[in-house]
Amino acid sequence: MSELDFSSLAGALPYLFKTGMALTLSITALSAIMGIALGTLLAIMRLSPLRIFSVPAGIYVNVMRSIPLLLVIFWFYFLVPYIGAWIVGADRPIKVGAFRSAVVSFTLFEAAYFCEIMRTGIQSISRGQVSAGVALGLNYRQIMTNIVLPQAARNMLPSLFTRIIILFQDTSLVYVLSLTDFLGAASKIGQRDGRLTEMYLFVAAVYLIICFSASRLVKLLEKRVQVVR
Template sequence: MNDTFDLDVVVRSLGYVLVDGLGFTLALTLTATVGGIALGIVLALMRQSSRFYISKPAQLYIDVARALPLILVIFWIYFLLPYVAQWVIGSARPVAVGARTSAFVTFTLFEAAYFAEIIRSGLRGIRKGQMDAGYSLGLNYWQVMGSITLPQAMRNMLPVLATQMIIMFQDSSLVYVLSLTDLLGAASKVAQRDGRLVEMYLFATLVYFLISFVASQLVQKLHMRVATPR
């Protein structure tokens, strides 16, 4: 390591760290958020079902996912996904999936469990009378959920969903273990190459902090807006 503090290495690597590294981190966060919420809605509705053969599998999925460390899930899916793909398509050998695809699949499946519980909490907060009113209008269960209950629950849960998204953004640094070029991975590669660990890790920390802080402030404003009676 060098004894002097040199910010020039940060300036020289801005394009690589922010475009390649941060770009991948944001893409992973946004994709896993959309996919996780979509799957989370399905899981939450399954948990709401009165039929045990529908609610129990969803509950098992959520409990198992929430009980495991994310880094362990990253490794398991990375190593098992090629064999799962081989079984699905009937290939003669494991399918080369790749670290990037594994990361997207892992975060989507893992975060879906947390989004499901957030959405389920929102659904339980909607008064039962509104569902009864929908039934009285001739709507079935799915129409009531899609038109009345779920939109209200999603609106009420927006701040919590956004907070979980911020947590996911921070947790995305764990894909570094797969040698992917996320924000932390890009900063680490430059740090190792130029022997500037302090400067690059400090810069990565600053970027994580600024994005998370700004996003947190926006979530607070969103929470105040959602909480305001209409």
């Protein structure tokens, strides 16, 4: 431990947070928002009595939850440009971009997990309330948007935030696309200054503080939700 030298850390903080952490938070926020939207749609499809909706949604969720996230990132970044070029008849692969590939990959992958959280939350609502909506003459969309989803959202919040914390941790995988996220920025600084160990220790400490604090907030939220119930 006496050989560790953190003297170069102070000068690297602006780059680490303004460039690295900013990218990490951007990917997390965009992927979470779009993943929740797609996950909600998938959950409604899975709960649909029509097999034309429930079966494809079930296959999508089971496939996504059975493969590593890193493979999804690789497939989208390397294969989609060629598939897109084949579809439109282009001579060259379509340019997707590393950032866009990362966001779309995380969105598609996390949507499968958000779907299951949404489905569980929706199923936690009493069937009597759905029946009451039918008795009032509401259609399926109106029942879901006005009765079921608002109540289910309260039950789902702790699980949703827990999944977003996991998403925040998983964004470090974008290093395979040469994106400068928080971990990637620390790696570049460490290689430049010959202090990789110090930089990785600092990154681990920052992730620990952020994720532990967020987890404690989720615990408090979960207790409040239980009180409301």
